[in-house]
Amino acid sequence: MEKRSRPMAALCSGTALMNAAMAAASATATLVAADRLGAAWGGVPNTIGIVGTGIGALALTRLVRASRRRAFVLGYAAAAAGACLAALAVANGDVVGLCLGMLLLGLGNAGAQLSRYAAADLHPAGRRGFAIGLVVWCAAAGAVGGPLLLDPTGAAAAGAGLPPFTGPFLLAVLTCVLAAAAATGGPGGRAGAQGSPPPLRRxxxxxxxxxxxxxxxxxxxxxxxxxxxxxxxxxxxxxxxxxxxxxxxxxxxxxxxxxxxxxxxxxxxxxxxxxxxxxxxxxxxxxxxxxxxxxxxxxxxxxxxxxxxxxxxxxxxxxxxxxxxxxxxxxxxxxxxxxxxxxxxxxxxxxxxxxxxxxxxxxxxxxxxxxxxxxxxxxxxxxxxxxxxxxxxxxxxxxx
CATH class of the missing domain: 1.20.1250.20 (MFS general substrate transporter like domains)
Structure with missing residues (x-):
């Protein structure tokens, strides 16, 4: 039990922090895009973030198969870079840069989603369902807490002389960095077989x-x-x-x-x-x-x-x-x-x-x-x- 507690805590913490970043960034990106492009285009940055999650799901399992710990740290670090890019884009009114930032944030979100499988592998077959459910439950803390911080972070950004919409992205930078730090304590075992993966058709x-x-x-x-x-x-x-x-x-x-x-x-x-x-x-x-x-x-x-x-x-x-x-x-x-x-x-x-x-x-x-x-x-x-x-x-x- 003790051998599982530290990596489980790392997986749950990383998932909660990354979900907070994604929830805050997604809500803010919609508002920024709607203001710049019109309400009909407000969902474009979020859609790009979802695409980034799909790309990240493949990249983190295929390109960094040697260690789950390394995969999650890499994903969360990419998300931190994306949040930073998005904050700069918002400050400059650059919707293209905002979309690129959301794409990178999606890579980190993929790591948070795949954490449930890493948690399952820490447990015997008869307890894997509970391990998956626990990680999904921890995601709720971020999914609920992130949007609650939109107003305080916007006010803090305005107080520092920045556009208010940069605040939630600066929060995302911090939470993604913390998620990457937490992931260093995650499971370090192999994420799968060595060599090339088998064909997806099979x-x-x-x-x-x-x-x-x-x-x-x-x-x-x-x-x-x-x-x-x-x-x-x-x-x-x-x-x-x-x-x-x-x-x-x-x-x-x-x-x-x-x-x-x-x-x-x-x-x-x-x-x-x-x-x-x-x-x-x-x-x-x-x-x-x-x-x-x-x-x-x-x-x-x-x-x-x-x-x-x-x-x-x-x-x-x-x-x-x-x-x-x-x-x-x-x-x-x-x-x-x-x-x-x-x-x-x-x-x-x-x-x-x-x-x-x-x-x-x-x-x-x-x-x-x-x-x-x-x-x-x-x-x-x-x-x-x-x-x-x-x-x-x-x-x-x-x-x-």
Missing amino acids: LARTPAARSALAVMVTAQVVMVAVMTAAPLDMHMHGDGLGAVGMTLAAHTLGMFALSPVTGRMADRFGARPVILAGLATLALSTALAAVASGSQGRVAALFLLGYGWNLCFVGGSARLARDLPEPERPHVEGAVDAAVWMVAAAASLLSTAVLSAGGYAVLAWASCAGAVAVALGQARRRAPEAVSAPAPVEPEVGRR
Whole structure:
């Protein structure tokens, strides 16, 4: 237990700090781009940041495979450089520089996302779901805390004679540097097999990889599409900032708060029931979002949307961490994360277009249909757990 505590603390700290940087930077980048280019282009820097996360997922698993510690330090250092570049760009009114900074921030975000797999590898098979859930839960501290510091950091920047929007990016520089420092205490074991990775076509034929990819991509697309359009639809129907804020807070709570519980469920019952529960929850939440007329119904729908995503994300990650052969695992994990984030970037751009063309109900019902279709496909698959039961839980050192 003691041997795992320090690297687990490093992984959780790095994830929380990087999520704080990304949350603060993403919110500010949207405002800067909207002011400079118009509201229709406000999401471009964030989309580029998501693309950077997809690129980073491949780069950190393929180019720096010798040591996870080195990979995470490199990713967080690149993010610190990106935050610095973005701060300079904002000070000079340079949107192109801002986008390049967000791209580099995305590389660090990829490290934070891949930390869940490093945590899983520190534990025996019967505890990997909980380890993944714990790291995802720690990300909530940054995802919630980062936006809360927007106003204080903006005021501090203005007091120093800088544009207020540079403040959150300067905060991101600090948190990324701290994340890189924390990562030096992370796991230093090998991140995968030496030599060239096996072809992705062969890895994609692995049942666990196909299943996790389908589930995690579906969950990300449904969550991003419905969540991105929700504030705009509420604003168009006269809801104030208080109602919008309450809805997004409920959604964030659903995404992160119950992650350790989800991980325990994956360890106890296997990944497949958790995944199916997640897809069912996504279908229920999107159906509720399509018919909800008041703010209370929207709050409930967005909370369920967040938790459905959590069940799919943690369950799919647990399936990869437990059911893949060790030499191939890091390559598949990186490729799946890259696909998830690339598709999320497209969903972010398309959601408002669908909202504009057909309305929120059309977007929600289409998302519901997608979740149901994937759920039916997963239900027909033979469960890996039926062939191989979950490994027994390793006893705690303190109990010996």
